[in-house]
Amino acid sequence: MCGIVGISGFTPVNQLIYDALTVLQHRGQDAAGIATIDAEGQFRLRKANGLVKEVFDTRHMLRLQGNIGIGHVRYPTAGSSNVSEAQPLYVNSPFGITLAHNGNLTNSAQLKKELIQIRRHINTHSDSELLLNVFASELDRFKDFRLTKNDIFSAIAQMHKRIRGAYACVAMIINHGMVAFRDPNGIRPLVIGKRVLACDKNEYMVASESIALDTLGFEFLRDVTPGEAVYVTEEGELFTQQCAENPEYHPCIFEYVYFARPDSFIDKISVYNARVRMGQKLGEKIARQWQHLKIDVVIPIPETSCDIALEIARILHLPYRQGFVKNRYVGRTFIMPGQQERRKSVRRKLNANKAEFRDKNVLLVDDSIVRGTTSEQIVAIARGAGAKQVYFASAAPEISFQNVYGIDMPSVNELVAHGRSVNEIQEYIGADALIFQNLEDLIAAVRVDNPEITEFDCAVFNGHYVTKDVDQNYLTHLNAIRSGQNPSTSSSSESEHLEIYNEK
Ligand SMILES: O=P(O)(O)OC[C@H]1O[C@H](OP(=O)(O)OP(=O)(O)O)[C@H](O)[C@@H]1O
Numbered sequence: 001m002c003g004i005v006g007i008s009g010f011t012p013v014n015q016l017i018y019d020a021l022t023v024l025q026h027r028g029q030d031a032a033g034i035a036t037i038d039a040e041g042q043f044r045l046r047k048a049n050g051l052v053k054e055v056f057d058t059r060h061m062l063r064l065q066g067n068i069g070i071g072h073v074r075y076p077t078a079g080s081s082n083v084s085e086a087q088p089l090y091v092n093s094p095f096g097i098t099l100a101h102n103g104n105l106t107n108s109a110q111l112k113k114e115l116i117q118i119r120r121h122i123n124t125h126s127d128s129e130l131l132l133n134v135f136a137s138e139l140d141r142f143k144d145f146r147l148t149k150n151d152i153f154s155a156i157a158q159m160h161k162r163i164r165g166a167y168a169c170v171a172m173i174i175n176h177g178m179v180a181f182r183d184p185n186g187i188r189p190l191v192i193g194k195r196v197l198a199c200d201k202n203e204y205m206v207a208s209e210s211i212a213l214d215t216l217g218f219e220f221l222r223d224v225t226p227g228e229a230v231y232v233t234e235e236g237e238l239f240t241q242q243c244a245e246n247p248e249y250h251p252c253i254f255e256y257v258y259f260a261r262p263d264s265f266i267d268k269i270s271v272y273n274a275r276v277r278m279g280q281k282l283g284e285k286i287a288r289q290w291q292h293l294k295i296d297v298v299i300p301i302p303e304t305s306c307d308i309a310l311e312i313a314r315i316l317h318l319p320y321r322q323g324f325v326k327n328r329y330v331g332r333t334f335i336m337p338g339q340q341e342r343r344k345s346v347r348r349k350l351n352a353n354k355a356e357f358r359d360k361n362v363l364l365v366d367d368s369i370v371r372g373t374t375s376e377q378i379v380a381i382a383r384g385a386g387a388k389q390v391y392f393a394s395a396a397p398e399i400s401f402q403n404v405y406g407i408d409m410p411s412v413n414e415l416v417a418h419g420r421s422v423n424e425i426q427e428y429i430g431a432d433a434l435i436f437q438n439l440e441d442l443i444a445a446v447r448v449d450n451p452e453i454t455e456f457d458c459a460v461f462n463g464h465y466v467t468k469d470v471d472q473n474y475l476t477h478l479n480a481i482r483s484g485q486n487p488s489t490s491s492s493s494e495s496e497h498l499e500i501y502n503e504k
């Protein structure tokens with residue numbers, strides 16, 4: 001679940017994009033990158049593996065000159081974690097184009113074949129490189145050196161016909177400006193904002209989450225709608241157009257469960273309110289089904305489940321206690337690459353506050369159980385801290401199906417709920433009782449703020465893929481190519497090499 005940002009302004013954007021990426025860091029911890037266009041019309045680019053604060057030194061920031069730029073934080077879902085697949089990505093034909101992508105394509109093999117046939121070289125296993133080349137090939141159909149806004153919009157309309165999957169993107173075209181677009185199902189989020197300078201000129205910003213606009217002092221204008229494209233010319237003029245033939249609103253429900261920050265609004269829905277309502281629904285289910293259990297205290301598993309657990313405690317009239325202390329210097333474990341790394345990090349990240357567990361029946365609450373990495377260890381930690389009984393509640397239903405739209409769950413074998421009953425999962429994680437949210441309740445909890453959304457992408461829970469192109473063959477193939485894959489990150493020497501190649 002990567003984070004993307006783009007700013008088209010009249011003042012230097014390097015620091016603004018850096019700040020936006022730090023706010024979007026929770027969406028990707030593997031690599032970060034920024035590209036700008038300088039006063040001579042040249043791209044400046046810096047990208048490497050690592051957190052935003054590790055990737056950009058002062059010397060990089062000084063080189064990232066220009067009043068227009070885009071940025072990316074990466075959580076890989078295709079190819080590898082290698083720095084060659086870090087974003088923004090770049091092509092030099094038919095124009096200099098850089099692009100940053102959040103999502104995952106489902107017809108990559110087909111696109112690659114088509115691109116090779118029209119003599120476009122693909123150098124990595126990144127689906128985003130394919131997407132960029134499809135965009136470039138569609139722009140190549142226009143022979144005038146200067147593209148009009150209609151040319152750009154019709155190139156995106158053609159892309160929507162060729163590309164399947166999830167994609168929220170921001171790009172820059174040399175001599176033209178900034179372009180952003182969202183796939184026809186709106187699976188990944190994208191918002192647009194503006195700020196007005198003292199000289200009365202408008203600067204525009206697009207980002208994965210509204211919090212990036214808040215932090216940078218941009219006014220939230222609206223969500224980019226599914227299938228819609230945004231074009232801000234070099235002169236700062238904004239144009240938007242619907243480019244999909246049959247757009248539908250199917251945002252990914254897992255953004256609300258886990259990915260997005262609680263203070264974001266996605267498609268008019270407050271992520272925080274959605275989580276509180278998840279807590280309410282789950283609390284009510286616990287009250288109905290666990291009357292026989294005597295719970296002493298409700299304890300969240302920081303950080304994402306805190307808002308949910310607080311509401312459960314309120315519904316159950318029980319105390320809420322911070323039984324686990326989170327090490328603030330360890331990032332999100334679920335989006336780390338490799339199971340070994342994820343396992344080790346849970347213990348480094350969370351430690352029990354023993355006084356909250358001793359001789360108590362505790363209800364541990366998490367937003368979701370995916371591979372069971374967190375829950376399995378946390379139940380053992382709670383017991384080690386002296387808990388009598390350890391009950392566990394998940395605010396999301398059982399995750400039994402692969403994700404193909406930008407969450408790294410390519411293999412069902414990794415999912416603890418796949419092929420297991422609730423009792424078996426309970427046994428696997430070592431809890432004394434386990435309860436999951438119902439899918440209808442999760443959907444109801446999220447939908448309240450925006451009833452216009454009739455169907456969310458809930459594929460990980462129900463196996464229904466909204467792009468309608470995902471069949472068992474594809475899922476089996478995905479399982480085979482990415483099962484247990486633990487892509488290595490690049491060495492620092494590789495990264496330096498790339499840096500010299502790309503940077504002024
Ligand atoms: O079953 P698993 O495979 O362990 O995945 C689920 C866990 O991972 C996430 O936490 P994470 O540490 O990524 O981030 P957080 O601090 O935002 O909760 C999520 O909130 C669950 O706690």
Ligand SMILES: NC(=O)CC[C@H](N)C(=O)O
Pocket residue numbers: 001002003074075076077078079085101102103104105126127128406407
């Ligand atoms: N999580 C994402 O959005 C990943 C984007 C893209 N598929 C990549 O792997 O780089």
Ligand SMILES: [Mg+2]
Pocket residue numbers: 301302303304305366367374
């Ligand atoms: Mg968590």
